[in-house]
Amino acid sequence: MTTTTQIAWDDTVLPFQLDRSDIRGRVARLDGVLEQVLRQHDYPPQIEALVAETALLCALIGQAIKLRWKLSLQVRGDGPARLIAADYYAPGADGTPGRIRAYASYDAERLQGGDPFLQIGQGYFAVLLDQGDGTQPYQGITPLAGGSLSACAGTYFAQSEQLPTRFAMAYGRAQEPGAEERWRAGGVMLQHMPKASTPSSDDGATGTEGLLAPEDILDGDEAEDWTRANLLLDTVEQTELVGPHVQPTELLVRLFHEESPRVFDPQPVAFGCSCSADKVRQSLSIYSARDIAHMTTDRDVVTADCQFCGAHYEFDPRTLGFEAEIAPDDRG
Structure with a gap:
């Protein structure tokens, strides 16, 4: 495989459908996007892993829904990792990339070794949809359950959307011969298409903490x-997920050739932040002159830094x- 072929699948999301069953899916590969997200900050390894997983989930979910503007994922807990947040912005036009940004807020002194997921503690997994001007934002929340953020995302779809959903994901630092070490991530998302009628959480949920699980939603041929499909996905290897030597199309054939996989046009993704001086100024518009004075530095400026991209802004307090x-003026 040539380097050009490898790069062609980096930072893309490939939609597919299993024609033998009523299941759709996505294969995502993040390379340069993840590098740009993580190099904005000097995160400890446990936090890097949580941010990488959340960014990958955001790419898979954001491309799988009919999104006109922004999807946000937020993970909040009472552990050392207080907040993990990621945004996916829908492409502005055909052929343009979706944009991803992510960051974390954490207490470095409380961090422990071991499983990164355990750094979150007790909390919740939230999905926020904002379709832009003239629409009402939507928010769905489920408790943290299942032992990983990808399991939490699957629980969210089963509980809030009644859509059986499964994620297989891998991420970490990788190094090609003669190249620098860099972050890579890859994942597969499976999702059963909506049913005509769905159960409620009162129908005997069998999932973690009494939440709905896929087996509570499907029956008969659909359950089979x-x-x-999940048994086939269980055979995937981490090196197949992250690439770059296995193309997503080859991976789908290897996993699901008996399910008649059909692929659609891949969607490119890129790092992108929506912060601007105007947005910072608008967020400060609710404060009085006295409040602004408390924010003013010894240099007689008010400063603000974007938590996602690290952009630094300075304003005349007047x-x-x-x-x-x-x-x-234009100095902001």
Whole structure:
């Protein structure tokens, strides 16, 4: 396989469908996107792993829904990893990439070794959909359950959307001969298409902490199809998921050739942040002149840093708040 072929599948999401069953899916590969997300910060290894998993989930889920603007994933807990957040922005036009950003807030002194997921503690997994102007944002929340963020995402879809969903994911640092070590991530998402009628959480949920599981939603032939597809996905290897030597199309044939996999056009993804001086200024517009004065530094400026991309902004305090004295200029 040539380097060009490898690069062609980096930072892409490939939609597919298993024609033998009513199951759709996505294969995602993140390379440069993940590097840009993580190099904005000097995260400890446990936090890097959580951010990588959340960014990969965001790419898979964001491309799988009819998204007009933004999907956000937020993981909040009472452990050392207080917040893991990622956003996926839908492509602005055909052929343009979806944009991903992610960051974490954590207490370095409380971090422990071992499983990164355990750094979160007790908390919740949230999915937020914002379809843009003129729409009401949607938020769905489920408890952290299942031992990984990908398991939490599967629980969310079963509980909140009644859609059986499974993720197989791998991520970590990799190094090609003659190249620098860099982050790579890859994953497969399986999702059963919606049924005409779905159960409620009162119908005898068998999942973790009394939440719905796929077997609570499917029965008969649909349950058999779902079980068969999951058994096939169980055979995937981490090196196949992250690549780059196994193309996503080859992976699908290897895993699901008896399920008649059909692929669609791949969607490129890129690192992208929506922060701007205008947005920072707008967020400060609710504060009084006295509040702004408390935010002003010894250099007589108000500063703000984007947690996602690290962009640094400086403002004349007289241009900020609802009691601003002068109009803003281009120095912000």
